[in-house]
Amino acid sequence: MAILLIYVLVVVAIGFALKRYMKSSTDFLTSGRSIPAWVTGLAFISANLGALELVGMAASGAKYGMMTCHFYWIGAILAMVFLAVFMMPFYYGSKARSVPEYLNMRFDGRVRTLNSVSFAIMTVFASGISMNELAKLLNALLGWNYDLSLWICSGVVLLYVLKGGLTSAIYTEVLQFFMIILGFAPVVWLGLKDVGGYGALEGTLKQVAVAPQALGLGDKAYASNAWVSTWDVMFQGTAANPMGVDWFGMMFGLGFVLAFGYWCTNFLVVQRAMAAKNMSAARRTPLIGAIPKMLIPVLVILPGMIAVGLASAGKGKINQETYELPRKELAMEKCAAAVPVVREIAKSNLGPNKAVAKVGEQLKDLNAAKLGIVLQELRANPDMGDEQLATGIQRAAENDYSGVIFSLVKRFCPPGLLGLALTALLASFMSGMAGNVTAFNAIWTYDIYQAYLAPNKSDDHYLWMGRAITVVGIVVSIGCAYFAKMYNNAMDVIQLVFGFVNAPLFATFMLGMFSRRTTPTAAFYGLFGGIGVSAMFHGLTVAEGKGGWLGANLHQFPSTMSQNFWLASFSFIICLAITLIFTQLTKRSKSDEQLVGLVYSLTPKIEPDLTEPWIIRPAVAGTLLIILCIIINLIFW
Amino acid sequence: MDLRKPIGYFFLLLGLILAVFGFITKDDVEMYKLSLGININLIWGGVLCVFGLLMLIPALLDKSTPEK
Numbered sequence: 001m002a003i004l005l006i007y008v009l010v011v012v013a014i015g016f017a018l019k020r021y022m023k024s025s026t027d028f029l030t031s032g033r034s035i036p037a038w039v040t041g042l043a044f045i046s047a048n049l050g051a052l053e054l055v056g057m058a059a060s061g062a063k064y065g066m067m068t069c070h071f072y073w074i075g076a077i078l079a080m081v082f083l084a085v086f087m088m089p090f091y092y093g094s095k096a097r098s099v100p101e102y103l104n105m106r107f108d109g110r111v112r113t114l115n116s117v118s119f120a121i122m123t124v125f126a127s128g129i130s131m132n133e134l135a136k137l138l139n140a141l142l143g144w145n146y147d148l149s150l151w152i153c154s155g156v157v158l159l160y161v162l163k164g165g166l167t168s169a170i171y172t173e174v175l176q177f178f179m180i181i182l183g184f185a186p187v188v189w190l191g192l193k194d195v196g197g198y199g200a201l202e203g204t205l206k207q208v209a210v211a212p213q214a215l216g217l218g219d220k221a222y223a224s225n226a227w228v229s230t231w232d233v234m235f236q237g238t239a240a241n242p243m244g245v246d247w248f249g250m251m252f253g254l255g256f257v258l259a260f261g262y263w264c265t266n267f268l269v270v271q272r273a274m275a276a277k278n279m280s281a282a283r284r285t286p287l288i289g290a291i292p293k294m295l296i297p298v299l300v301i302l303p304g305m306i307a308v309g310l311a312s313a314g315k316g317k318i319n320q321e322t323y324e325l326p327r328k329e330l331a332m333e334k335c336a337a338a339v340p341v342v343r344e345i346a347k348s349n350l351g352p353n354k355a356v357a358k359v360g361e362q363l364k365d366l367n368a369a370k371l372g373i374v375l376q377e378l379r380a381n382p383d384m385g386d387e388q389l390a391t392g393i394q395r396a397a398e399n400d401y402s403g404v405i406f407s408l409v410k411r412f413c414p415p416g417l418l419g420l421a422l423t424a425l426l427a428s429f430m431s432g433m434a435g436n437v438t439a440f441n442a443i444w445t446y447d448i449y450q451a452y453l454a455p456n457k458s459d460d461h462y463l464w465m466g467r468a469i470t471v472v473g474i475v476v477s478i479g480c481a482y483f484a485k486m487y488n489n490a491m492d493v494i495q496l497v498f499g500f501v502n503a504p505l506f507a508t509f510m511l512g513m514f515s516r517r518t519t520p521t522a523a524f525y526g527l528f529g530g531i532g533v534s535a536m537f538h539g540l541t542v543a544e545g546k547g548g549w550l551g552a553n554l555h556q557f558p559s560t561m562s563q564n565f566w567l568a569s570f571s572f573i574i575c576l577a578i579t580l581i582f583t584q585l586t587k588r589s590k591s592d593e594q595l596v597g598l599v600y601s602l603t604p605k606i607e608p609d610l611t612e613p614w615i616i617r618p619a620v621a622g623t624l625l626i627i628l629c630i631i632i633n634l635i636f637w
Numbered sequence: 638m639d640l641r642k643p644i645g646y647f648f649l650l651l652g653l654i655l656a657v658f659g660f661i662t663k664d665d666v667e668m669y670k671l672s673l674g675i676n677i678n679l680i681w682g683g684v685l686c687v688f689g690l691l692m693l694i695p696a697l698l699d700k701s702t703p704e705k
Contacts, residue, residue, distance in 0.1 A: 174644070175647065178644060178648065178688070182648070182681075182684070182688065190672055190673055319670070319671070319673055411671065412671055412672055412673075413671065413677075414669055414671045414672050414678065416655055416662070417677050417678055420655065420681070
């Protein structure tokens with residue numbers, strides 16, 4: 001509790017300490033380009049390492065095992081190096097204050113508007129979703145009041161962003177970065193010790209992979225190394241790995257389209273690099289960020305694997321308490337009510353999936369594989385008592401993977417350390433919100449307000465607007481949090497739609513930055529076409545019962561993950577094709593002179609700064625990082 | 638503002654609180670059953686202090702004026 005209070009005091013104090021530097025709108029919204037590279041580099045990673053990421057990656061670690069690391073390696077490192085070496089010179093060199101503003105310089109207002117409006121809406125929803133999760137968590141874990149948690153946390157964020165602007169958000173993100181590392185490292189350490197070290201964990205997970213039913217991780221056997229391999233298991237086919245993805249979807253869909261689309265064009269992360277104090281600091285930002293990025297899986301994915309290991313053994317080697325993966329809650333009365341139905345099914349010869357469908361009419365969230373085991377036991381022992389059977393049904397509930405990380409924190413943290421871990425979690429939620437809000441207020445002020453609603457006002461006016469919109473942004477986020485609480489399904493749809501909007505984006509950037517011929521009209525229609533194709537692709541294919549809403553099912557994917565990767569690949573290619581075709585059909589509206597500094601071939605190359613040690617030159621450091629990443633991949637092949 | 642200073646003070650303070658708490662409760666076997674019998678508060682408090690000092694000392698020794 002004390003630790004929590006100190007954290008809040010420190011971040012607010014940072015906000016106030018920075019207040020005196022906030023004299024113009026650029027100070028407030030872009031940090032006045034004054035921050036050293038190690039700070040922006042860590043903030044770059046930290047803006048992405050929000051609490052949802054923490055919870056989600058531990059969940060994926062349990063559900064899919066080590067393959068989740070691809071989101072950190074192939075799904076990030078290459079893109080970050082590309083951003084540093086090739087793209088940062090244009091973002092930083094063009095003096096654009098935001099990503100949409102760059103699009104305006106390179107193309108025209110239409111492309112900018114499409115990007116800025118969708119991005120602005122996305123950020124407030126993202127921060128709303130994450131605040132909803134936070135308040136729910138505080139409510140479940142500590143019994144705090146939902147509304148009170150939501151408003152107080154938002155209030156703290158508002159206070160320090162309002163005072164210190166982007167700088168204060170960035171500084172807090174760095175603080176949060178260390179907080180997460182130092183708060184969760186002991187949990188992972190204790191967890192690993194309890195499962196008997198990594199070697200023992202690997203052995204246990206190999207047993208789990210060939211019989212995942214008992215833990216509800218799947219209804220048929222996977223390859224034995226499914227949880228402890230990154231590539232080998234993928235090359236064995238989509239049925240061998242729990243993620244259900246193939247190598248093309250992974251390498252092209254995630255590694256190229258989605259990774260480059262996120263790390264190179266998402267203003268939330270790019271904004272951190274743009275705040276750096278000079279060009280070389282800006283280019284070093286993603287490179288510095290890449291180093292922790294490669295190592296973070298130890299902290300966020302390994303806990304999920306440890307949880308599965310512990311659950312499989314039933315209890316730890318030292319801590320003898322039993323451990324089970326967290327489950328969705330099923331009310332005992334409902335389970336008791338389902339007993340006659342289950343007995344009926346046990347007498348017939350229905351398979352587990354059909355059985356779940358039948359029981360599912362009255363009882364949701366049942367896991368087919370686990371229910372299959374209950375049915376087996378019942379068939380072997382038809383005299384099982386009603387109460388025992390009802391408990392069995394209750395235990396057959398679907399796993400609640402998002403609870404994995406808290407279950408470990410609760411298992412291993414005595415008072416004291418518990419406060420530290422909870423503060424780390426809280427900090428990551430708040431800084432996630434601050435990140436979104438600072439990206440939102442810059443986009444709104446520069447790309448919507450200044451561009452269309454009120455051009456040519458004084459800088460004081462825009463500073464005032466930046467502050468006002470911060471308040472609005474936070475209030476709207478709170479509204480989104482309540483919306484997410486009430487309509488969970490609507491939220492899923494909204495996130496899906498943003499997936500469609502983002503998928504083709506990198507094609508537009510690539511053509512814009514590396515070809516001077518690409519015309520604004522072509523870029524605009526290319527983007528639209530890409531978004532349309534994403535939506536159609538999702539409407540015409542099915543995975544895990546999702547999609548197919550256009551009435552036809554042209555292809556069945558083994559998992560939504562795989563569907564997602566292929567959707568991105570398609571949308572990227574279509575956007576590329578449409579833009580290229582329209583470029584041939586339309587006239588250029590910008591001359592070569594206007595595109596200097598915006599397009600690769602027209603911009604003078606940046607001479608390497610010979611006063612810098614060679615090792616930190618972007619191209620050299622980038623290559624070294626890629627080699628390092630390949631080595632890590634080979635180790636965990 | 639040199640960010641190393643607030644980070645340094647912050648973690649030094651946290652570390653001290655945690656370590657002192659760990660020291661006071663060092664005989665509480667029941668409480669540390671969770672952390673596998675290790676007095677994790679004392680140990681990790683120490684780690685946090687070391688980290689805080691690693692941030693703080695170079696920042697305090699650095700006499701050059703910040704650029705802004």
